[in-house]
Amino acid sequence: MDESHQQLNAAQTSAQLALLHRRFETTQTHFPDVAWQDIALALQQQTTALWSLAQMEASDGEPSVFAYDADKGLLWFGDAAAESPKVRRSLCYDEAALHARKQHPPQGSAMEQAAAMGVSLMNSEQYQVLQQLWPCDLKTSSWLATPDAIRRLGGALFGNRRYDTVFVYHNGADSYYAARGFRCVLSLKIDLISY
Known part of the structure; x- marks a missing residue:
């Protein structure tokens, strides 16, 4: 897409x-070395990152x-919604899986939609970190970035939280479910100048 x-x-x-600032204020105790002014300045300088966050x-x-x-x-931003984002559900994992599915293909893929938003799928390690701050996916599940070795064999990873425990499972990459979406991450280069 044209920048x-x-x-x-x-x-x-x-x-x-303003919205990102309000959210940061609720979790700033986890990031005592980072000031909102530094984040805002970085976002104003990296406008495509701000556009991606808006997506x-x-x-x-x-x-x-x-x-x-x-x-x-x-600095890493991630989807903190309590459940996997509703408008990103019923998607298979990637374009290869979408094209390989012969019957009842979904409307798209998680990887394709994430790329269009200028972000990446959250990986399993990031998902665990996110879950420590905000327990999520208690009723849903989310596709996660999958290692190439697993993907080459036809699989893909997804995560959820059940029984107060975070689980990462596997599925065929061409599968899709009404209760499975995907979670995104975006990294932002930031210089700390407020301290």
Whole structure:
């Protein structure tokens, strides 16, 4: 997609930043070394990242900061919605699985939709970190980024939370369910200048 289309106007930018700020305030105790001013500045400088977060928001992901890597200077946003985003469900894992499915194919794939939003699927390690902050997928499940070795054999990973435990399972990549969507992640390069 042309990057000129991956921009928010001034009103959209202000609204998205305000929403992200409110969410960050509820979890800032987990990231004591990071100030909102630094996040806002980075998002204003990396406008395609802000556009991607708006796409996550528009598809009911409720993106929020869930991890920070001080050594790499990366802040991670992830879908913090309580259940797998409803408008991202009933999708198979990727395009190869979609084309391989001969009967009753779904409308699309998780990987294709994530790419169109400018984000990646959350991997199993990130999913575990997210679940420590916000227990989620208690009724649904979410496709997760799958290692190539598993995908080459036709499988794909998904996760959920049951019995107060986070599970990561496998399924055929061409399967799809009304209660399974996908969770996204987006990394943001950030310079800490407020301290």
